[in-house]
Amino acid sequence: MSHQPARLPHLLLICPRSDVLGKFVGLPVALTVVHRPGGDRQLEESLALAVVDADFTDPHALLAVAREVHARRPVDAVLALTELSLHPASVVAQALGARGNSPATLTLTQDKAAMRGRLRDRGLGEVAHQVCATLDEARAVLRRCPSGVILKPVDGNGGTGVHLARTEGELAEAWAWASGARTGFVWPQAADASSVLAEEFLTGQEFSVESLSAAGRHQVLAVTRKHTSGAPHFVETGHDLPAMLTPAQNQVVLDATLNALDAVGYAWGPCHTEVMLAEGGERATVVEINARQGGDQIWELVHHVTGIDMLQAAVLALAHGVLPGPGVALAGGAAIRYLTPRSGRVTSVTGVAEARAIEGVIRIGELREVGDEVMPLGDSWNRAGHVVAAGPDPKAAAAAADAAADRITVHTEPIEGKTP
Ligand SMILES: Nc1ncnc2c1ncn2[C@@H]1O[C@H](COP(=O)(O)OP(=O)(O)OP(=O)(O)O)[C@@H](O)[C@H]1O
Ligand SMILES: [Mg+2]
The missing domain is CATH 3.40.50.20 (Rossmann fold)
Incomplete structure (x- = not known):
């Protein structure tokens, strides 16, 4: 330009x-x-x-x-x-x-089994996995995986249909959850029943890498620490930026990500890659490559900690082939926390004004209203609101977001015949 x-x-x-x-x-x-x-x-x-x-x-x-x-x-x-x-x-x-990006690259990112195969073929590590038509096939994968298996739709997103099974006793419930998931939830015409991927359960701490690419060159904007609801569904409950990793751990996460982007031929635009850093921090394994900016307001958190607007930068990368410079941070840290109340019908929402008054809180969004139905926390669509905060460092931002989320209560009452 x-x-x-x-x-x-x-x-x-x-x-x-x-x-x-x-x-x-x-x-x-x-x-x-x-x-x-x-x-x-x-x-x-x-x-x-x-x-x-x-x-x-x-x-x-x-x-x-x-x-x-x-x-x-x-x-x-x-x-x-x-x-x-x-x-x-x-x-x-x-x-x-x-x-x-090419259709071949998109397929390698959206078909989670195809991604595993490509990373293995490029010498980037093997994760036991198989697309399964029956529960028996999933059982065979579990027998090869001492830590357990994650069952999930092979082309899912938003955490739909994700379920851990550590033992054979847990497998039937996990199978029912994953195989019953519809991945075309936003546009129902795309709602074909999808195949179930059984994948070795990776343990450790999960991060995501937000990046932008132009003509196959990648620029990392931030590494994000992910919080989830844990087993069995691992629904995202928060994100902290920047992740506080040692330089060596940071490099392990970046190497896994950038090698994976090259392996799938990622060339253009924003990317949100999820990575599991194993205990000890010496090995990182890609969980998923998303060929878009991260959801959960991560682009907004990136803006706070880098000064770079990911959407604007993505347009400039695609239209002009340029990647942004390092930028000037607006804050030392940024965080988001999701509200995950008990399921049922919302009867009242309290503490919002007090939460908003906490230093560092930027915004409270997506709040459920009285009368809304909150479903059990099975995927990202069932969260009940969020708090975005920033601070002089990631700890302060996380503390502000935690305090604000704690202050807000979404009161619910059971729905007859529905709420367990
Ligand atoms: N093999 C695995 N080992 C450990 N955890 C996993 C594995 N696969 C999935 N998970 C957990 O489940 C979460 C959701 O999985 P995945 O990202 O594949 O599904 P998704 O539907 O694409 O989710 P989203 O769109 O919210 O990123 C992961 O972020 C991770 O916490
Ligand atoms: Mg994911």
């Missing part, structure tokens, strides 16, 4: 959340937006050359619309912002010769 091109690059932006649309204002790029159903079309229209409609979960439908857009003004890059549009977006990018 040392000089401004006469004609700015044209980016096809697929399904942006309305609350982040403002981030696309003022960037040196021409946008066409594929409308987000239920999103703010007027606002989309105010920032784009055009807003078009397409079923972006269907590669053929999306490509047909993208070809019309391309005919009006050539598309230089394609950026998808939702899980179900990632693969169709990659098909469009390849067909139009635009910047974006």
